[in-house]
Amino acid sequence: TDAFMRLQTLEQVSSQQQIITNIDEALRSIEKGSYGVCDACGELISKPRLAVLPFAKNCIRCQSEMEKQIRCRGRR
Numbered sequence: 665t666d667a668f669m670r671l672q673t674l675e676q677v678s679s680q681q682q683i684i685t686n687i688d689e690a691l692r693s694i695e696k697g698s699y700g701v702c703d704a705c706g707e708l709i710s711k712p713r714l715a716v717l718p719f720a721k722n723c724i725r726c727q728s729e730m731e732k733q734i735r736c737r738g739r740r
Contacts, residue, residue, distance in 0.1 A: 686719035687718075687719055689719065689721075690718060690719040700714055702721070702722050702723040702726050703721045703722055703726075704722050704723070704726035704729075704730070705722075705723065705725070705726050707723055708723075709722070709723045709724075710723065710724065
């Protein structure tokens with residue numbers, strides 16, 4: 665239906681806007697000299713992770729821990 669198609673289009677635009685925001689933040693962190701540094705622990709984010717997700721804000725270890733905590737909260 666038309667309503668479904670409009671909703672789907674809005675979700676796609678929202679997703680694309682979030683990607684643009686993430687890229688802008690990554691560019692700002694390059695300018696500040698903090699690109700590739702984990703926001704949570706301050707360690708370097710691995711190059712393979714940045715190659716796959718250039719706007720990653722956390723290293724694999726910290727991101728996994730955060731996601732684990734979110735999943736645990738969701739089960740309560």
